[in-house]
Amino acid sequence: MTIARLEIFARRRQRIAAAPFAEFSIFQVRAGRKRIGNGQRQDEIPAGGFAAVAPGQLLHVENLPPDDGAYRAVCLCLPQAMLTTADLAPADAPPWAALPVQRALEQAFAHVEQGVSEQLPENLLRHRVAELVAAVALAGYRAPMPRDRGLGERIRLLLNTQPAREWRAEAVAAQLALSTATLRRRLAEEATSFRGILEEVRLTHGLALVQGSHKPLKQVAVECGYASPSRFTARFRERFGSLPSELRD
Structure with missing residues (x-):
């Protein structure tokens, strides 16, 4: 860790x-x-x-x-x-x-x-x-900490290890000793989805790279699993309300 x-x-x-x-x-x-x-x-x-x-x-x-x-x-x-x-x-x-x-x-x-x-x-x-x-x-603050990680959080931790990888729900389910149907059902109970978690992981990683590195945006897109920089830019703006270039000097 x-x-x-x-x-x-x-x-x-x-x-x-x-x-x-x-x-x-x-x-x-x-x-x-x-x-x-x-x-x-x-x-x-x-x-x-x-x-x-x-x-x-x-x-x-x-x-x-x-x-x-x-x-x-x-x-x-x-x-x-x-x-x-x-x-x-x-x-x-x-x-x-x-x-x-x-x-x-x-x-x-x-x-x-x-x-x-x-x-x-x-x-x-x-x-x-x-x-x-x-x-x-x-200094006066103790944060509320989640005591139990749900399935969505466990999947998020796994995907975070390789945001650019071509993850599939079937492979992740097998790694967690679940059927794909069970994985999707339990995620739906948590009001989320595998695709939604994957995109959130990739865009969050992208936000960190945009703000905390000098890597070209084309490279950032690739490292976040987006073959198309324009697709990454569009999803980034939709998610965070700003273009990646607007968060760069």
Whole structure:
């Protein structure tokens, strides 16, 4: 399991509709401002500030550059397997929180960043993650964590390992020791589908590559399983409300 570190730059205001947060995510805004909301409430995080988002959220995000430069932020996505039951909060806990700037939080965040950069062994990273989660709790936030992963989430984790692969429902069902009919029926009970999960995985991966890498958009499309860049662009805009090029400098 890995901790994803996403570094975001933007010289123009970015708007992303229903951005997915699959894992417990912690942001530090380093220049500009970030707005996070869900239609009912909205928080603005200034430069130097932090925000924490519980796993499984779809939130509207705006990244606002300062007048004299580019927006910059770093996001750390913490796999649930690295968290302990002590980190769990009641299910009615807020889906996200803007956090006050505290020295302990700054140090713990930097500690995990350093560990990811140095590719430390997983057992050492776990200690640093525990330090960061504790610092977030001291800042006033404990995220509601899903205790049981449904079939859709298990499939999502599997597809995430190779977003560009030509996945088929029959092969995934066999890997999970299910019949294809059972897989489709159980996904329907969760109000989703195999095709829907696959596209969500690919587009979420695309969003991370568009924001956090300098890869050409044609290459991004291929790495997300789209042979046609125009098809990727159209689906991306339909899903996130912005063209990939609009999220690039």
